Amino acid sequence: MAKTLKSWLQILLKLVNSTIGIVGISMIIYSMWMARVWQRHMEGSSDDFFSFSVIWFILTFLGIGITLCAISSFGHIAAHTANTHCLSCYMVAIFLLLLVETTLMADIILNSDWEEDFPEDPTGRFDDFKDFVKSNFNTCQWIGLFMFLAQGCSIVSATFLRTLEKRQARYCESDEDDIAPSLPFLYHPVEPLPCTVADLPGAPSSLYWC
Template sequence: MRPSLCRSCLASLLKLLVFLQTFVGVSVLVYSAWILSYLKRHGDIDFDFDLDKVPAPWFVCALMGFGILVCLIAFTGHVAAEVISGCCLCFYAVLTTILVLLEAALVADVVFNKHWEDDLPHDSTGELKRLRAFIEDNIDIFKWVGITVVVVQALSLLLSVVLRAMVSKRRLDYDSDDDFLVIRRPLINPEGGPTYVATAVDSTGHHSDFWSSRMRQKYGLNQN
């Protein structure tokens, strides 16, 4: 009872962390969709694709792709926490690890590369510069937001690994129980054979006088 209760609590906590990640992904999607609608209203958007260059609103498309990726990973985590399946938990852990590594590589490039903007394609919408200026004006808030997101992802990854280990341990316990052969006897005779009244028989094979007197009394043979 206690292991199942512990798994349920960990699964509920994982669902909560996944909900927070979903909120982040949906927020990024709403922000990118708002930028696209704003650019479309002002006629500043151009989706002419060319093999030699990145499309003009590449930054907005990258934000939308990131939001979709976060939402898909969060959906996988919710399914894994709901069914507590080892395969789903392993898949969610792999996806979360890849996402964390990508985020860490991006942050490391921004921190250690002072000219990281020169490596990016030209953003004709100017949204990247506006977003950077907004982040610099509220750098303290965004630091805490970034730390919170990283902690949530790390905790969700840890919980998925722990739940995966618990599922594997439970499966091993079930396999070990199958090694023992349990012989069960039915409480009731399945054949249901007829029940006979025991009678006393003497050494010569004749019924005793007690049984004979009862039979004569039953069928009225004593009456003359």
């Protein structure tokens, strides 16, 4: 029963963790597309394409995508191995990710001038992204909610899997402790029976009876 439950938890963790990886890959592809468009726009210009102060939005988008893919890969390894230390590190990473996302959402909702907190983006990609979100607000809202649920399910699944793995480890250790004292009795040497010599008529001069 414990093995079956462990297998289902591993499958569930891999499924919900895959959604984080899919979002990360999508962000990487979108950031590469934005970088390509900006590179074409900057051809023949004296501006530095690789300036961090100019393309901060594209680089930020790319960094977030790489981070999500890294977390998803680490979560897949943790789910496959069911190692308690890997699961703990994965849970901490997901918790920090949720904390950052909650902070950004709170800043956007509570602060009416949240756009002033970011530097100016000459590429225009930031404004295009805002317009896209506003025009497809319902779809983006459902995607964001789905991401939050996936991350929450990841933490819950990792917690249950970590607890189950710890219980199995303790059970195995207790079984070893119970078996260890009985080993000397299993391998206790048996002393041979004493041999006696008997003289019988019509038999050899001596026989050894053990």
